[in-house]
Amino acid sequence: MIAAILKAQLLSMRISASRGSRFSVITAVIWYGLWAIGAAAVYVGAAHASRAQLDVWLPGGFLAVCGYWQLVPVLSASMGAGLDMRKLLIYPAPHGKLFQVELLLRLATGAELVMVLAAGTLGLLSNPETGGWRTFPGLAAAVLIFVLFNLLLASGVRSLLERLLSRRKVREVLGIFLVMLYVAPRLLISSGARPGKLGGFLAAAGVVGLPWTAAARAGLPLGGNESRWPALAVLCGWTLAALWFGRAQFERNLRYDVMAAQATPLGDATSRVQLWKERFYRLPSLMWRDPLAGIVEKELRSLARTPRFRMVFIMGFTFGLAVWFPMVVTRHGRTPSAPPQYFLTLVCVYALTLLGQVTFWNCFGLDRSAAAIYFAAPPPIADTLLGKNIAALFFVYLEVLVLVGITVALRITRGWPRVIETLVVVGVCSLYMFGIGNLSSVHFPRGVSPQRVSQGGGSGFQGLLFLLYPLALLPVLLAYLARYALGSELAFWLVMSIAATIGGVVYWIAMESAAHAATRRREQILQELSKGEGPVAAE
Amino acid sequence: MAPDAPRTLEVMSPPAILVRGLKKFYGDKPAVDGVDLEVPRGSFFGFLGPNGAGKSTTIRILTGLIPADEGTIEILGYRLPGEELEIKRRIGLVPDESLLFDRLTGAEFLEFVGRMYGLNRATAMERARDLLDLFELRIDRKLIAEYSKGMRKRVAMAASLIHHPELFLMDEPFEGVDAVGARLMKDILIGQVKRGATIFLTSHVLEVVERLCDRVAIIHEGRIVRSGTLAELRDGGESLEDAFVRVVGAERHMERFDWL
Numbered sequence: 001m002i003a004a005i006l007k008a009q010l011l012s013m014r015i016s017a018s019r020g021s022r023f024s025v026i027t028a029v030i031w032y033g034l035w036a037i038g039a040a041a042v043y044v045g046a047a048h049a050s051r052a053q054l055d056v057w058l059p060g061g062f063l064a065v066c067g068y069w070q071l072v073p074v075l076s077a078s079m080g081a082g083l084d085m086r087k088l089l090i091y092p093a094p095h096g097k098l099f100q101v102e103l104l105l106r107l108a109t110g111a112e113l114v115m116v117l118a119a120g121t122l123g124l125l126s127n128p129e130t131g132g133w134r135t136f137p138g139l140a141a142a143v144l145i146f147v148l149f150n151l152l153l154a155s156g157v158r159s160l161l162e163r164l165l166s167r168r169k170v171r172e173v174l175g176i177f178l179v180m181l182y183v184a185p186r187l188l189i190s191s192g193a194r195p196g197k198l199g200g201f202l203a204a205a206g207v208v209g210l211p212w213t214a215a216a217r218a219g220l221p222l223g224g225n226e227s228r229w230p231a232l233a234v235l236c237g238w239t240l241a242a243l244w245f246g247r248a249q250f251e252r253n254l255r256y257d258v259m260a261a262q263a264t265p266l267g268d269a270t271s272r273v274q275l276w277k278e279r280f281y282r283l284p285s286l287m288w289r290d291p292l293a294g295i296v297e298k299e300l301r302s303l304a305r306t307p308r309f310r311m312v313f314i315m316g317f318t319f320g321l322a323v324w325f326p327m328v329v330t331r332h333g334r335t336p337s338a339p340p341q342y343f344l345t346l347v348c349v350y351a352l353t354l355l356g357q358v359t360f361w362n363c364f365g366l367d368r369s370a371a372a373i374y375f376a377a378p379p380p381i382a383d384t385l386l387g388k389n390i391a392a393l394f395f396v397y398l399e400v401l402v403l404v405g406i407t408v409a410l411r412i413t414r415g416w417p418r419v420i421e422t423l424v425v426v427g428v429c430s431l432y433m434f435g436i437g438n439l440s441s442v443h444f445p446r447g448v449s450p451q452r453v454s455q456g457g458g459s460g461f462q463g464l465l466f467l468l469y470p471l472a473l474l475p476v477l478l479a480y481l482a483r484y485a486l487g488s489e490l491a492f493w494l495v496m497s498i499a500a501t502i503g504g505v506v507y508w509i510a511m512e513s514a515a516h517a518a519t520r521r522r523e524q525i526l527q528e529l530s531k532g533e534g535p536v537a538a539e
Numbered sequence: 540m541a542p543d544a545p546r547t548l549e550v551m552s553p554p555a556i557l558v559r560g561l562k563k564f565y566g567d568k569p570a571v572d573g574v575d576l577e578v579p580r581g582s583f584f585g586f587l588g589p590n591g592a593g594k595s596t597t598i599r600i601l602t603g604l605i606p607a608d609e610g611t612i613e614i615l616g617y618r619l620p621g622e623e624l625e626i627k628r629r630i631g632l633v634p635d636e637s638l639l640f641d642r643l644t645g646a647e648f649l650e651f652v653g654r655m656y657g658l659n660r661a662t663a664m665e666r667a668r669d670l671l672d673l674f675e676l677r678i679d680r681k682l683i684a685e686y687s688k689g690m691r692k693r694v695a696m697a698a699s700l701i702h703h704p705e706l707f708l709m710d711e712p713f714e715g716v717d718a719v720g721a722r723l724m725k726d727i728l729i730g731q732v733k734r735g736a737t738i739f740l741t742s743h744v745l746e747v748v749e750r751l752c753d754r755v756a757i758i759h760e761g762r763i764v765r766s767g768t769l770a771e772l773r774d775g776g777e778s779l780e781d782a783f784v785r786v787v788g789a790e791r792h793m794e795r796f797d798w799l
Binding site for chain 2: 001003004005007008011086087088089090091092093094255257530
């Protein structure tokens with residue numbers, strides 16, 4: 001049974017790999033190549049380290065492995081990728097066997113760590129100070145049990161997160177929290193934290209009762225061999241606890257009803273919040289006529305209700321702000337007296353690029369099941385693209401307003417000229433980006449799940465197109481260059497006006513081209529959008 | 540006319556499906572609200588209801604895909620939850636489309652399903668070939684993702700047959716299937732009932748239900764509003780469609796929509 005599941009999984013991967021996605025293969029080669037170099041470095045380090053160094057650094061190394069191994073399922077769960085075991089529930093497969101498959105998949109997703117651990121183990125065995133190959137049985141046992149502990153823990157963590165991430169609202173909040181974990185180290189370092197100050201943390205990590213320390217001590221006992229057994233017992237205890245946690249969470253996941261968790265509560269449709277939302281959605285009707293107003297309104301409604309979009313929108317003023325925050329924080333954690341003048345503009349343009357993935361970069365992607373209506377309905381496809389762009393601009397400026405509010409409250413942005421400049425810059429950048437986005441939407445469409453909160457959404461080729469963004473921003477950068485070189489505000493606004501005019505022309509030409517291409521390629525577009533997800537794994 | 544089923548099975552064995560007080564909530568809304576259901580063995584049972592009445596939710600609960608919030612379920616004499624594996628080994632499911640594995644070919648999918656039901660690989664492959672032939676699906680490299688809706692239903696039904704089940708649970712098996720395919724599927728189902736299997740299906744095509752089923756239950760807003768034999772339901776010789784509309788109260792006063 002396990003063989004049948006794995007065969008089905010491999011077959012699906014083989015087929016999808018043979019149908020394009022060369023970019024993914026290249027990425028995988030680079031990724032594992034880098035890890036192979038890392039593993040070689042670990043081998044050299046382990047083979048040449050002194051015994052005293054090993055005693056200090058080995059627990060830290062195991063802790064790093066454990067941390068990364070748990071981070072992989074966290075990231076994959078927050079991005080929506082992974083195994084969908086529920087599809088297998090209709091078959092008479094004992095849950096124990098499904099759990100074994102889950103563990104094998106956790107092993108596959110941590111292949112790079114297996115490589116590093118194997119290299120480290122070989123390095124230790126070839127180090128004369130550790131006793132060489134005589135230590136093989138103890139070291140191998142410790143490493144294998146540690147791997148099993150990590151697999152079980154990773155399975156439990158992933159199952160727990162998957163359930164939490166499927167809950168309405170919780171998904172977005174947790175997703176943001178997980179993404180913020182990524183920028184936390186950068187913020188720590190920019191606020192003055194140094195590796196030397198982590199001594200206390202490392203000392204705490206060295207307590208033998210913890211799994212990574214127990215693994216290190218079981219592999220390389222501090223005293224004689226007699227100290228190995230207590231460490232091994234501690235490690236086995238942790239592994240049993242991880243087995244209980246992983247199995248229990250996996251079981252709960254199998255019995256979990258996603259539809260019930262995501263059900264829309266029966267609320268009062270005429271509540272005050274609903275009324276405000278309704279006013280917001282009706283705004284386009286005040287500015288445009290149908291069918292354009294109808295398209296924009298539909299986009300506003302559907303995007304606002306799409307978890308994937310909500311996640312990215314929230315990231316714009318949380319993650320986006322945190323990424324650039326070190327610019328305004330000194331080494332001692334204080335804000336400088338004169339905040340960088342371009343902070344708000346940078347954060348807003350960054351938010352624009354983030355929103356691109358769910359609004360203009362692949363604008364038919366979230367409409368996969370209804371995209372045909374755009375080609376069947378009377379309005380020209382150019383109206384659809386324009387409507388989608390206007391809706392995207394609505395949200396872009398909403399994001400900018402939120403960012404202005406936050407930065408003003410934090411006293412990072414001071415004065416209206418900066419705000420006005422940002423509004424103009426974002427508008428001009430949008431012209432170029434929407435132009436490129438319209439072209440990519442019709443030439444490289446790809447259906448994406450609105451439920452998932454992945455940052456992805458474009459094909460590999462679209463990933464390469466992402467590199468064109470700097471080119472699209474070049475005219476705006478020239479305006480800043482003019483200000484810097486000539487020291488003149490007039491020069492800045494003059495060049496910015498030229499950039500806006502060229503942007504308008506570029507947008508118009510790109511729109512014409514995209515509309516023609518969409519009409520010509522409608523069959524391919526609909527076919528691409530209708531492609532389903534994988535049999536067992538998704539995305 | 541309903542097919543001839545071996546009635547002795549009804550007397551000797553527990554019902555194929557026995558459900559009491561089944562409830563399932565989505566948020567505050569009851570999707571299934573106290574359903575009682577008894578499906579005799581060897582019967583061809585039609586489970587009818589308007590859209591959103593709770594048919595698919597009931598089938599998903601019966602297949603163990605989602606848990607019930609309240610109620611007791613016995614399938615082929617086995618309790619759910621508790622004896623899922625015994626139940627799953629004995630049922631054939633024609634699910635909604637999302638449970639098909641899009642990136643496998645038809646042959647690969649059928650072989651996979653056979654092996655999941657404990658068939659050895661050679662037998663699974665042989666039966667897969669036979670079923671593809673029976674359902675007029677060509678053995679080629681075409682992925683299920685590229686199948687038409689009707690082909691997807693055919694491959695789903697083929698998969699439900701591969702392990703020779705005692706009970707079939709079918710969610711809209713004829714949806715999107717052309718007349719030839721529907722005829723083929725009906726003939727196969729009638730054959731299965733003749734050998735003693737039980738069929739529990741949902742369908743919006745009432746003519747099909749009228750021709751195939753000997754018993755019917757109608758679910759509306761999560762509750763069973765009528766159940767019994769076709770003759771009992773068609774009180775006074777009216778058509779099943781008329782009886783259905785009368786029972787679920789779906790008659791509309793079209794004069795209100797004069798623009799239509």
